[in-house]
Every structure is written in structure tokens, then in C-alpha cells.
Amino acid sequence: MKYLAEFRNGEIAQRLAAEIRRMTTRPWAIMEVCGGQTHSIIRNGIDQLLPPEIELIHGPGCPVCVTPLEVIDRALAIAARPDVIFCSFGDMLRVPGSRYDLFRVKSEGGDVRVVYSPLDAVAIARDNPDKQVVFFGIGFETTAPANAMAVVVAKRQGLKNFSMLVSHVLVPPAIEAIMNSPTHRVQAFLAAGHVCSVMGYWQYPPLAEKYHVPIVVAGFEPLDILEGIRRAVRQLEAGAAYVENAYPRAVTLEGNQPAQRMLAEVFEPTDRAWRGIGVIPNSGWRLRDAYREFDAEARFDVADIRAQESPICRSGDVLQGKIKPIECPAFGNPCTPRMPLGATMVSSEGACAAYYNYGRFKLSREP
Amino acid sequence: MPPDFTDWSCPLPLRDYPNVVIGHGGGGKLTAELIQHLFAPAFDDEALRQMGDAAVLAFDGARLALSTDSFVVRPLFFPGGSIGELAVNGTVNDLAMMGARPLYLTAGFIVEEGLPLAQLGAIVARMAAAARAVGVRIVAGDTKVVDKGHGDGVFINTTGIGFIPDGVRVGPDRARPGDCVLVSGSIGDHGMAIMSVREGLEFEATIASDTAPLCDLVAAMLAVAPDAIHALRDPTRGGLAAALNEIAIASRVGIQIDERALPVNPDVQAACDLLGMDPLYVANEGKLVAFVAPEAAEVILARMRAHPLGRRAAMIGRVVEQPAGVVAARTAIGGTRVIPMPLGEQLPRIC
Numbered sequence: 001m002k003y004l005a006e007f008r009n010g011e012i013a014q015r016l017a018a019e020i021r022r023m024t025t026r027p028w029a030i031m032e033v034c035g036g037q038t039h040s041i042i043r044n045g046i047d048q049l050l051p052p053e054i055e056l057i058h059g060p061g062c063p064v065c066v067t068p069l070e071v072i073d074r075a076l077a078i079a080a081r082p083d084v085i086f087c088s089f090g091d092m093l094r095v096p097g098s099r100y101d102l103f104r105v106k107s108e109g110g111d112v113r114v115v116y117s118p119l120d121a122v123a124i125a126r127d128n129p130d131k132q133v134v135f136f137g138i139g140f141e142t143t144a145p146a147n148a149m150a151v152v153v154a155k156r157q158g159l160k161n162f163s164m165l166v167s168h169v170l171v172p173p174a175i176e177a178i179m180n181s182p183t184h185r186v187q188a189f190l191a192a193g194h195v196c197s198v199m200g201y202w203q204y205p206p207l208a209e210k211y212h213v214p215i216v217v218a219g220f221e222p223l224d225i226l227e228g229i230r231r232a233v234r235q236l237e238a239g240a241a242y243v244e245n246a247y248p249r250a251v252t253l254e255g256n257q258p259a260q261r262m263l264a265e266v267f268e269p270t271d272r273a274w275r276g277i278g279v280i281p282n283s284g285w286r287l288r289d290a291y292r293e294f295d296a297e298a299r300f301d302v303a304d305i306r307a308q309e310s311p312i313c314r315s316g317d318v319l320q321g322k323i324k325p326i327e328c329p330a331f332g333n334p335c336t337p338r339m340p341l342g343a344t345m346v347s348s349e350g351a352c353a354a355y356y357n358y359g360r361f362k363l364s365r366e367p
Numbered sequence: 368m369p370p371d372f373t374d375w376s377c378p379l380p381l382r383d384y385p386n387v388v389i390g391h392g393g394g395g396k397l398t399a400e401l402i403q404h405l406f407a408p409a410f411d412d413e414a415l416r417q418m419g420d421a422a423v424l425a426f427d428g429a430r431l432a433l434s435t436d437s438f439v440v441r442p443l444f445f446p447g448g449s450i451g452e453l454a455v456n457g458t459v460n461d462l463a464m465m466g467a468r469p470l471y472l473t474a475g476f477i478v479e480e481g482l483p484l485a486q487l488g489a490i491v492a493r494m495a496a497a498a499r500a501v502g503v504r505i506v507a508g509d510t511k512v513v514d515k516g517h518g519d520g521v522f523i524n525t526t527g528i529g530f531i532p533d534g535v536r537v538g539p540d541r542a543r544p545g546d547c548v549l550v551s552g553s554i555g556d557h558g559m560a561i562m563s564v565r566e567g568l569e570f571e572a573t574i575a576s577d578t579a580p581l582c583d584l585v586a587a588m589l590a591v592a593p594d595a596i597h598a599l600r601d602p603t604r605g606g607l608a609a610a611l612n613e614i615a616i617a618s619r620v621g622i623q624i625d626e627r628a629l630p631v632n633p634d635v636q637a638a639c640d641l642l643g644m645d646p647l648y649v650a651n652e653g654k655l656v657a658f659v660a661p662e663a664a665e666v667i668l669a670r671m672r673a674h675p676l677g678r679r680a681a682m683i684g685r686v687v688e689q690p691a692g693v694v695a696a697r698t699a700i701g702g703t704r705v706i707p708m709p710l711g712e713q714l715p716r717i718c
Contacts, residue, residue, distance in 0.1 A: 004640055010627070013700035045702015107386040116642070222700045337710055338396065357707045 007221030016226040017049035027053045028236050029185045034192030035062025036220050042354040044222045057321035058351035060174050063139040065343040065350045066274040070307040071167045072097040078300045079105045087121035088136040090114045095346045098307045118150035125162035134296045137164040142194040144168050145259040148266035151294050163296040171195050172203045173283035179211040188214040188232040193247040200255025204243045212241040219247040276316025315342030318351050325352040390711020394604025397711045420464035432467035435526040441519050445564050447575030451493030456580045458527040463582040464599040466537035467529030475509040479518035501580045541597040542618035546686040547664035549657045552679040553630040554607050558649035559638045579653030584676045591670045595663030601655050605709050606648040611694045612708040622694045624684030648709050
């Protein structure tokens, strides 16, 4: 596909990697914020091309992973109701709540459907007037515009049987929370390219300045990520800290203005709990009063459902880049994609699942 | 009297799923566990334990291959084929993967009340044509009708018998270190064809299913190098990734492939990129992967490419000794990754 294949070129990747090796003089820790980038790094073996001084820290940018346990429990409670058609993106189905997942709800008779767009859920609501149709509205700024659009369309069509379980999270407050954490080790960020294609990157210069940290907007293909790393290393080696856009084919400074206007129309900032991390102030969106009638949490009275995380799972530390997945005592045993303790082991974008599935092994016999 | 389950305990170590979930039919780990822990112990049989695409049965000095497969595809008609061609080609291919020449099929129909007879007639006509095309006779059948809402139009089961010629020794446990890994063409076509019509995804070009009978291609390959073909598999559910993992486990070998050598159609790759899927895990219905002795690899590859169903055949990797049971790939940019066995269904990613 145009704009993809040419960014997977092995020769150019090797050249970029060689240049990164040449310019690196000491250890640097760079966080890729987005789970899609983590996936691409492990899927393509990008970190294997880097010099040993460069450490990639996997950030909290997997929307599936950071959705709080109690929100999942609320989703499960709603999905199990006989009057509900519960619509979700595919990889939320296997995320365990406190006791089970949406696949199990489906196997017990719940009407759980995978959709590719929240507008599909609106269409299902229109076609099934005797059912309540609920869309699981999770994700970062990337998925939010389509979710906002779905609510606007539902309102315009006067649908009384459509609602959304909203658990939106935002990147800039997460970056700020990481930099405010006393134990963080991050020296530069790769900002999530698709989040920036919606929001632009005008929010980042104050962060780069305040924390004196380079922030490079990067895409998802191997060359995009390597170029992002190259620019981050160049800044680090020079002692610089500013915002760069290494993904100009998709991202502009101001971003997608109509999408931002629709987001502001439908959502308002709210404190949001991140799974494994805790509450980050103003790090999420919820429906504004004008659209509150579409809030599934209120419609189904599930706001009181609370949950406890697994005591041995350290997905929170993984999400903040404090430990690598393999440093978690539960990694691989008992925690696997089959029996995930934390969401980072579930989604293909989750750092633990990426390590488990694509994890290195010695090509020769182990001693 | 209703069945009494008080003393029955499920042998499955699937404590997280007390019921069957959709992933148990995905052709990955969940399916394998269901077979290993529930079906295989109950039916305990030597032929079953070989875990081939078809059972190999000695009978009166001859060797027969026997296989059965059920087809539950939605929609019933899709670009490139229908459930009718799938039902014939699927079982024919399972027989061919043991090196067998398919001879006879049975056809069982579970029809949902309300299915237009014209549709059923069209499906059956396509089955007949597909069977004729490979010289297979459909010699027995069964029909059941279930209430509306209890089936997806029609489910079809076919069972096939084939004859394994003398000297042919093909089996999933026969791949050995040094073998070359060949695929007969582009991967992922069938799965993405189904997904794009099922989900109403509109791409610039229509992706067509690759459903095709592979017995003629297999016969051509066996004709040029009968001893050199060690293992064959048609990578259906779970895609090439599942097929490679199955062979790696059954033969106790490692497999290393080069991603750059994988034939993938650009429209399939684009659709996969859009949905966050990996063509290695997408189903095929007219492709095979062969494990062949290295000295015969070039000859076999040339013969495959001369066959209409093998024009884009490619050598994609090698069998190695260690690590046994592991499939690894060299990535396009020169890194390595493990190609794990899929768990259940591949899930489209959120972003």
C-alpha cells in the first residue's frame, strides 16, 4: 500500500540504524508512548538493530491495557443483560475483568458483537429498536472523534436505544504524570503519530520545555520509528529538548480541526483512572451534559461496580516504563496470553503480550 | 431421563472458560487443547494420534486416507467461491495433504428453515461441479433441517476417502532439519475475502477467495520427487502461522522463515494493515506449504510454478534442529521474531 511499503524498506532501515549507532555516545532511555509503536518495534525487531546504549521504554499508550478493571466489569455487567447488544472493538473481548471476559459473556448467551466503527453500532441500534445497543468507547484521542461522531449521529437521529460506555484517555496528561513520577527514567519521548494526526502537536512544546525532554512525533512503520529514534538521539546528544515532527505525511502542528471541534462539542475533560497506574487528573474525556443521555454508565446504573487488581501483576510498572515485562514475577508464569493477569498481556498492543508472543529466543542452542 | 452430570468432570484445563467460546473453533491453541484434552482421550486411537490432515488407514494391503470437515462460512456466497466449493475442496485438500488421490465424498447438509431452495440448489450445483473437476464422486448424503434462527442458512459436512499410492510417505511428523519450506502461492486471500464482505469493508479492489483443489498440484509434485516430499499442510484456519507451528511440534523441529519471501497480494496486505491483522494468521483455502528435501527443492519449486495453482510458489524458509517446536521469522528490516501459534480467532486491533 502506498505510504506503507516504502516505510518498511530493509536497506534504509539498516542505514538509519547505522547512523543511530554512529551518533550514540552514551546510554539513553527513550519511551515510545503508543502501544501501536511497541507492537511494531517487537513485530519487526527494531530494537535489535539499535546499539546497546539505546533503551526503549514501552509507554502507557495501549488503550486496551489502561482501561480500568472496574470499567471492564461494568462492560461485562451491561453485556450480560438480555436486552442489550454490546458492541466493541475486537481486542477488548479477551480483556479479563475481575473474573471473566466478554468472550465468556458471549458464550453464555450475551449478544456481544465486534464492530470496526462506532457508527456500525449506531446502525445496529437503528435496526434493532427493541434492543439497547451499547458501544464500548475506549481509546486515546485517535479513536475519540469517531466515537464523538457516533453520539452526535445518534442524537440527530433521535435514537433512544443507543449509548456509550466511555473510558477515553489522553496522552499529554500521561506524559506529564510520567515526568512527575520521582522514579521515572525517561529521557525522551516518541509521541504517538496517530494521536497527533487528530490533535496536532501544539500541546507538546510546553511539556518539552517544562521537563527539558525531547519529544519527537513518530509514525508506526519501521522507518518511521527508526527516524523518530534518530532525531531523539540527535537532540539528546546535543543536550537539546524541543518538539519535532518526524511524521509529516500524517501530522500537522494544528491537527485535524473539524475533529477537534467535534470532540470539544461532545466531550469534556475529567479525572480518569488508568489500569495499573491510578487516577491522573484531567487525563480523560466524558460526555458533556448535552449528551449525558447517551452515557451507558448512567443508563444501566453500573457506576457503583468496583474492582480489585491482581496483587502480583505489575502491569502498572510496565505501563510506566519502570520495569520490562520479563522483570515482572508473574510474566510467563502464571501470566500468559491464555491466562492474563493484567491487560498488558491481553491486547496485541500490550507490552507484555508483545514480549510473550514475539519474544526473542536464542537462534542457536542454549548453553 | 435427563443426563446426569454430577460425577462428570471436564478434563479440560480451561478453568477460565467453562463453556465453549468462539475461539475454540479458531484453529489455534484453544482448538488444539480441545482436541488434546477432550476429544483425543475419549476416542483414543492410533490413527487419530497421528494428527494428520487425514487419517491413514491400512486396508487389505492398500493405504487409504480418510478425512472429514464441516463448513460454516458466512456469507454463503463470496467473491471467488461459495460454501459449495469450500465443502468439496476443503476435504479434497485434507486428503491431498497426506499424498492421497481423493476418490469418494459424502455430503451432509444441516439446513436452516427458510433457506431459499434456489440458493441451496446453486450451492449443490457448485459442489457437483467442484467434485467433477477433480474426478471425485459424491456417493452418500444426509439432510437435516433445523428451526429458523438455529443455523446460518446451511452447514455442510463432507467426509472423503482417498487412495495413497505406493511409495508415498507424507506426514506432519516427517519434516526434518535441512528441509526447505515451500508455499504454493500468496497467503491470506480467503480470510480477507470473507472478512471484507462480511464486515462490509469496501476496498478499491475486490479480494477473491483462493478456494481450489490441491490434489492435482500435489500429484504433480510427487511425480517429480516422490521421496523428497516429507510433509504437506493446507494452511486454513489459523493461517500459515498455525500450519508451520503444527508441523514444528509434530516433527519436533524448528522452522525459520524469511518474511521478505512470503508472497502476499498487495490488496490483502493493505486490508490486513487497515485492520491490524497479520497475513500469516489469515485463512487460505487453496494453498499448501510443503517441507521437502533440500536437494530436490529446486525441481519441486519449478514443477509447482509450472502448475496453474502454483505460479507464485516460493521458498520461504528452512527446517532447523533447534529450538524444536518454535517458528521464527527474519523480519523485513533484518530483525527476528517468533511466530507463535495463534490462540483463537485473530482480533482486529483497535488502532
